[in-house]
Amino acid sequence: MIKRVPAFVILFVMLFALLLLSIILPKQTYSENENKYLATLPKFSFKSFWDGSFETKYGTYLSDQLPGRSAxxxxxxxxxxxLLKTENNGIVYGKDGYLFPKFQSYDESTYWDNLKSIHDFAMETDTPVHVIVVPSAYTVLTDYVLSGLPAVDEQEAMNKGLPILSASCDVINIWDKLEDAQHDYVFYRTDHHWTTYGAYIAYRDYCEKAGLVPYNAFFEAASTAGNFLGTSYSKCKKVGTLPDTISYFPFDATISYDGKTYPGIYDFTKLTTRDKYAMFLYGNHAESLVESEESRDKKGSLLIIKDSYADSMIPFLTRNYSSITCIDPRYYLGSIQELAKGDYDDILILLGFENLSGEGNWVKLSF
Amino acid sequence: MSFSSFVFLIRFLPLALILYYIVPGKVKNPLLVVLSLVFYTWGDPRSLPALLVIALAGYVSALMLDKLQKGRKAVLIFGLLLVLGSLAFYKYLGFIVSNLNSLIFERLNMGISAPKIASPLGISFFAFTTASYIIDVYKGVSSSCRNIVDYLLYICFFPKLLMGPIMRYKDFEPQLHERVIFESQLEKGAFRFIKGLAKKVLLADSVSALWNEVTSLGYENVSTPFAWLGVLAYTLQLYYDFSGYSDMALGLASMLGFTLPENFNFPYSSKSATEFWRRWHMTMGEWFKQYVYFPLGGSRCSKSRMMFNTFVVWALTGLWHGAAWNFVLWGIFYFILLMLEKNFYLNYLNKYPILGHIYTIFVTLVGWALFAVSDFGSLFALLKKMFVFSGGYSCLYSLRNYGILLIVCAVFSLEKTGRIVNRLSSKLWFRLVAALVLLLLSLAYMTDATYQPFLYAQF
Structure with missing residues (x-):
């Protein structure tokens, strides 16, 4: 048969085999790479069939449960x-194994709305407000990006936007320091986050501005966790990608969230999963409290409104503040302005540029 | 459902083929009708009534046309009004209302809201098929089909239902009953289907990312070469998308023992716009020729009348592609080109093929630019960028990223390459390797397209 009608045999056997396998094989429930639960067989009803939702869900079910999906x-x-492509699934391949998420456009009006919300927020409080905007890796690691990549000029956008905050906040520009250190592994190669060293550079700058004595970190002596393949890798799955190494300092501090207190600020169980960056502060939470008895400054408490870039910087801040309240505006449902009226010595707003220019959650700051 | 979906590939198609091959001959046609209706309903359940009403309008009109001695013209007009009226209602009502609004009503301060009607999947194709059937029966080219199953199979045959090729009943009728499936048809059909799938999934969908990139960067912000590169990508995308779909349709039909008419014949190898339209979407061109151009008098009339006829054909061709003015503009663009070629320089283009090819590629690119952008402000920005040289985002990165893909796309759009592939296709080892590799790659690309690591949860 295959000698007479080879293409037909290949087509038929392959599709029929996939048909059978997709029915017989046990179903997968969770995809770590995609950070989502995989679709299960949807329930049929005439209503869901009529409005097309059953068909859509069934299509997702088939592709989610396709035998050998990951392969x-x-x-x-x-x-x-x-095909000598220099990118895959929105991840651009840089030099030295760097993987950069492609960031080509953003909504300017959202960006300005968010900046205005931060400004309004800072005007409402008497506590000093510091702002750190973390640039995306590709804008800082200029020596590692392929030339001519059309991308958002974050530096220009920040130079235009951040001055409107200077009337109400202390804007800490960490750009130059990060760029100067670009050869010193300030961003992960396989993940969009900055490394602990990148966060440390920003930390020292912050201490200087906030009048604190910075903790002297010796990175040669830091603890490490290897084999970290981050979100950028998950997207592009580039063959031959070298994993990153996470550095951390085992400070004495505790974290509480959702009514529970955990000893230590690192969740080492996350090191056995794909999302190893989530070891810092046990991942994303609407609200958490980091406490430490070892703070060296007189200042006691910090309110930090942040996204996950802050997670690798907060461990250093435990050396300066005995209590740090962390708020993630994407998940926090209460009024942040109300919260800021509490007794804090400093307020720090720390977020990535891509987050500042999108999503719109920062508008919540003005309520 | 789309041919390049998993529902089709790993559910519908293998099951349909098995059923079709094992049922006895008499049951094959009814089975195909049921399969076709399932196929349609899965993709657009709410539009099944519209499909059936339009199809039945054709069925009843044709029966009456055959029976009646008097009043045949009235039946013809009524039938066509029903069929083409539905097409106009679904596809163009919003367009007509919004134009009337801006022309008249808004000035009188009484704008009416344009109704939002979801157009039934494939209506442009099955309405045209039905219309051609009514006209052919009226003219006596075909006699009406009494057997409703056979008739529905002609209109709803799933390989051609959603995107053609548009087929006349006189070409379909002989295949309704006397068909034997030869091994050669299975093989040719399967190979062609895989080729079409690969064209759609591997080439069209990949190269479309480049055009999307130019669009999202903004036509004002890219450099002039980047704008042209984007339009080139769109040009290739359209060809591989549509001709890939046609290949899949013809391949499927062949595996079921049917022969559908060819729709594409290496249009980008043309030496003139005139030739381009003999090679691009051929069955649609033929439809407009048969049912609009000839009835208007075609070219057997005064020169000015002929110009008018051609103009009508091309304005309608444009409008058929979408309810927006840029499509009309695109149609008129081709009207002007065809008239210029016919009256002035077609002979030169044929005499100097290199010149002809360069000219055709150029006008095709400009044409697709008109086709691509419906918003006139953006369209103007794109055209300005293309024709007034200016800087912006450089295309070097994209050229490097998409370079090989663009070359592959360009090479396989040439007639010469097609001939080589055809010659190789007669060899067993080639079909074996090509079918295996292309199918595996297509499945891989299809899977990847559904893969969305949830990046933003991580910030």
Whole structure:
């Protein structure tokens, strides 16, 4: 048969095999790479069939549960590299194994709305407000980006936008310091976050501005966790990607969230999962409290309104503040302005540029 | 459902083929009708009534046309009004209302809201098929089909239902009953289907990312070469998308023992716009020729009348592609080109093929630019960027990233390459390797397209 009608046999056998396998094989429940629960067989009803939602869900179910799903995705990544593509699934390949998320446009009005919300927020409180905006890796690591990549000029956007905050906040520009240190591993290669060293550079700058004595970190002596393949890798699955190493300092501090207190600020169980960055402060929470008895400054408490970039910087801040309240405006439902009326010595707003220019959650600051 | 979806590939198609091959001959046509209706309903359940009403309008009109001695013209007009009126209602009502609004009503301060009607999947194709059937029966080219199953199969045959090729009943009728499936048809069909799938999934969808990039960067912000590169990508995307779909349709039909008409014949290898339209979406061109151009008098009339006829054909061709003015503009653009070629320089283009190719590629790119952008402000920005040289985001990165893909796309759009592939296709080892590799890659790319690591949860 295959000698007479080879293409037909290949087509039929392959599709029929996938049909059978997709029915027989046990279903997967969770995809770590995609950070989501995979679709299960949707329930049929005439209503859901009529409005098309059943068909859509069934399509997702088939693709989510496709036999060998992960292998197919890797195969595509390999095929793309045969085409000498310099990117895959929105991740641009830089030099030295750097993987950069492609960031080509943002909504300017959202950006300005968010800046205005921060400004309004800072005007409402008597506590000093410091602002750190973390640039995306590709804008800082100029020596590692392929030339000519069309991308958002974050530096220009910040130079235009951040001055409107200077009337109400202390804006800490960490750009130059990060760029100067670009050869010193300030961003992960396989993840969009900055490394602990990148966070440390910002930390020292912050201390200087806030009148604190910075903790002297010796990175040669830091604890490390290897084999970290971050979100950028998950997206592009580039063959031959070298994993990153996470550095951390085992400070004596505790974290509480959702009514529970945990000893230590690192969740080492996360090191066995893909999302190893979530070891810092046990991942994302609406509100958490980090406490430490070892703070060296007189200042006692800090309110930090942040996204996950802050997670690797907060451990250093435990050396300066005995209590740090962390708020993630994407999940926090209460009034942040109300919260800021509490007894804090400093307020720090720390977020990535990409977050500041999108999503719109920062508008919550003005309520 | 789309041919390049998992529902089709790993559910519908293998099951449909098995059923079709094992049922006895008499049951094959009814089975195909049921399968076709399932196929349609899965993609657009709410529009099944619209499909059936339009199809039945054709069925009843044709029966009456055959029976009646008098009043045939009235039946013809009524039938066509029903079929083409539905098309106008679904596809163009919003467009008509919004134009009337800006022309008249808003000036009188009484704007009416444009109704939002979801157009049934594939209506442009099955309405045209039905209309051609009514006209052919009226003219006596075909006699009406009494058997409702056969008739529904002609209108709803799933390989051609959603995107053609548009087929006349006189070409479909002989295949309704006397068909034997030869091994050669299975093989040719399967190979063609895989080729079409690869064209759609591997080439069209990949190269479309480049055009999307230019769009999202903004036509004002890219450099002139980048704008042209984007339009080139769009040009290739359209060809591989549509001709890939046609290949899949013809391949599927072949595996079921049917022969559908060819729709594309390497249009980008043309030496003139005139030739381009003999090679691009051929069955649609033929439809407009048969049912609009000839009835208007075609070219057997005065020169000015012929110009008018051609103009009508091209304005309608434009409008058929979408309810927006840029499509009309695109149609008129081709009207002007065809008239210029016919009256002035077609002979030169044929005499100097290199010149002809360069000219055709140029006008095709400009044409697709008109086709691509519906908003006139953006369209103007794009055209200005293309024709007034200016800087902006450089295209070097994209050229490097998409370079090989663009070359592959360009090479396989050439007739010469097609001939080589055809010659190789007669060899067993080639079909074996090509079918295996292309199918595996297509499945990999399809899977990847559904893969969305949830980046933003991580910030």
């Amino acid at each position: 197919w995705i890797s195969a595509k990544s390999i095929a793309e590299s045969f």
